[in-house]
Amino acid sequence: MPDALSYTAPEAKVIRGAVSDWELVIGLEVHAQVSSQAKLFSGASTRFGAEPNANVSFVDCAMPGMLPVLNEYCVEQAVRTGLGLKAQINLVSAFDRKNYFYPDLPQGYQISQLYHPIVGEGEVIVDMAPGIARRVRIERIHMEQDAGKSIHDMDPRLSFVDLNRTGVCLMEIVSRPDIRGPEEAAAYVGKLRRIMRYLGTCDGNMQNGSLRADVNVSVCRPGAYERYRETGDASALGTRCEIKNMNSMRFIQQAIEHEARRQIAILEDGGAVDQETRLYDPDKGETRPMRSKEEAHDYRYFPDPDLLPLEIEQGWVDDIRAGLPELPDAKKARFVTEIGLSEYDAGVLTAEVEAADYFEQAARGRDGKQVANWVINDLFGRLAKDGLEITASPVSPAQLGGIIDLIAGGEISGKIAKALFEIVYTEGGDPAEIVAARNMRQVTDTGAIAAAVEQVIAENPAQAEKARQNPKLAGWFVGQVMKATGGKANPKAVNELVRGKLGL
Ligand code: ADP
Ligand code: MG
Numbered sequence: 441m442p443d444a445l446s447y448t449a450p451e452a453k454v455i456r457g458a459v460s461d462w463e464l465v466i467g468l469e470v471h472a473q474v475s476s477q478a479k480l481f482s483g484a485s486t487r488f489g490a491e492p493n494a495n496v497s498f499v500d501c502a503m504p505g506m507l508p509v510l511n512e513y514c515v516e517q518a519v520r521t522g523l524g525l526k527a528q529i530n531l532v533s534a535f536d537r538k539n540y541f542y543p544d545l546p547q548g549y550q551i552s553q554l555y556h557p558i559v560g561e562g563e564v565i566v567d568m569a570p571g572i573a574r575r576v577r578i579e580r581i582h583m584e585q586d587a588g589k590s591i592h593d594m595d596p597r598l599s600f601v602d603l604n605r606t607g608v609c610l611m612e613i614v615s616r617p618d619i620r621g622p623e624e625a626a627a628y629v630g631k632l633r634r635i636m637r638y639l640g641t642c643d644g645n646m647q648n649g650s651l652r653a654d655v656n657v658s659v660c661r662p663g664a665y666e667r668y669r670e671t672g673d674a675s676a677l678g679t680r681c682e683i684k685n686m687n688s689m690r691f692i693q694q695a696i697e698h699e700a701r702r703q704i705a706i707l708e709d710g711g712a713v714d715q716e717t718r719l720y721d722p723d724k725g726e727t728r729p730m731r732s733k734e735e736a737h738d739y740r741y742f743p744d745p746d747l748l749p750l751e752i753e754q755g756w757v758d759d760i761r762a763g764l765p766e767l768p769d770a771k772k773a774r775f776v777t778e779i780g781l782s783e784y785d786a787g788v789l790t791a792e793v794e795a796a797d798y799f800e801q802a803a804r805g806r807d808g809k810q811v812a813n814w815v816i817n818d819l820f821g822r823l824a825k826d827g828l829e830i831t832a833s834p835v836s837p838a839q840l841g842g843i844i845d846l847i848a849g850g851e852i853s854g855k856i857a858k859a860l861f862e863i864v865y866t867e868g869g870d871p872a873e874i875v876a877a878r879n880m881r882q883v884t885d886t887g888a889i890a891a892a893v894e895q896v897i898a899e900n901p902a903q904a905e906k907a908r909q910n911p912k913l914a915g916w917f918v919g920q921v922m923k924a925t926g927g928k929a930n931p932k933a934v935n936e937l938v939r940g941k942l943g944l
Contacts, residue, residue: 659704903916918931
């Protein structure tokens with residue numbers, strides 16, 4: 441099974457400046473919170489929404505003499521994520537202290553992995569449209585501790601600190617600067633999120649801060665990026681700015697667009713872009729400086745003496761690999777090649793693993809394309825109306841399959857099926873029993889249909905005369921007969937009989 445369909449790369453986004461054309465170059469550092477019940481180096485809970493400072497152990501608040509103990513589950517999730525991104529897993533990695541003062545970081549340093557990350561180079565296929573996707577290279581994934589939260593807006597004079605998040609395990613997923621536009625950046629984050637949700641390694645909840653991105657943006661003249669790819673020399677690219685801590689797809693796109701235009705204005709004015717860290721203000725629609733870019737040596741990184749190098753065994757990695765679920769690209773390719781879905785439909789159905797599972801259950805032993813239409817158009821549409829997730833669908837895969845079987849067996853028309861779907865959705869029940877109990881079976885008995893056709897023609901002589909002059913008007917009679925039979929007549933039979941009786 442090919443794990444990706446063939447595709448061509450999308451065009452880079454071009455922004456027309458006052459003087460010339462510019463292209464965007466973007467690299468992302470995504471912070472994904474590991475779905476673990478305990479923190480990276482302590483047994484404290486990670487539950488979101490707990491009372492402030494309820495999830496804090498002595499390790500998290502850096503009491504003297506407390507030592508970190510590595511959480512194996514978190515390591516496993518980082519390895520799983522690395523394998524899901526087809527990345528190299530480093531059997532030896534190590535933890536370093538990144539020293540800086542922050543009120544919500546009691547240790548005075550963050551434990552991270554600068555020199556020897558657990559995961560090396562990998563890749564993500566970012567789908568933009570059927571047949572159009574970009575391969576974005578992953579540079580590394582390392583594990584690190586999250587900081588707590590300082591709260592400045594609760595009191596005019598006081599600031600508060602909540603250490604619940606302090607020490608929670610993050611995976612920092614660093615891309616190469618391979619992303620070429622705002623939509624692509626959002627799609628990249630979306631694809632990472634999808635893969636991690638399939639893997640179960642991060643819940644991807646951006647609102648709760650489980651997934652945040654630092655977005656690096658630079659601009660260059662057309663051709664410069666291609667030179668960088670040929671030579672590997674990043675000096676062909678423009679100077680970048682980093683926009684910190686974005687937790688919304690919409691804001692990521694807006695911030696990139698604003699930042700690129702800001703840089704273009706500076707460059708076209710003969711100036712130079714300063715490499716710095718900026719913040720995006722969605723209200724003002726602008727980025728503004730937060731601090732000038734600091735270098736690794738500013739943080740006085742050094743190996744954490746409290747933690748031994750992390751050594752894992754190839755056998756353990758192989759076991760984790762063997763236990764990986766089918767991932768979105770492979771599932772999508774299988775839906776296209778085995779079931780015959782369009783790439784678009786396969787993409788929609790594999791966006792969430794729960795939707796893909798639902799579809800596969802409903803499609804087992806049935807016409808996959810027909811089931812896909814029902815799931816995408818009818819079920820998703822109806823669920824969206826009620827703001828429900830697929831996991832809360834009132835119609836089970838078996839029930840939807842039952843409705844589709846009734847259509848396939850010629851027992852109900854497509855139109856009746858829609859009404860039946862609504863009944864099953866709101867009232868529940870077995871579709872076949874509902875059809876029998878409510879007399880919804882399709883009328884295929886031509887005698888009964890013929891009688892209805894004759895009656896409608898007899899009642900509308902003028903309309904019948906017009907239809908004889910202009911056969912296109914026969915459709916009106918088909919509609920009337922369908923109405924008269926409560927939608928239960930077989931539309932094909934009605935059409936034939938109407939034409940016959942009108943002498944067309
Ligand atoms: P540093 O070592 O200063 O942290 P890296 O080379 O590790 O910088 O890059 C950090 C992030 O910035 C990566 O996601 C990378 O893709 C991105 N990046 C690097 N150069 C550029 C550039 N010229 N334009 C946009 N993003 C870039
Ligand atoms: Mg770096």
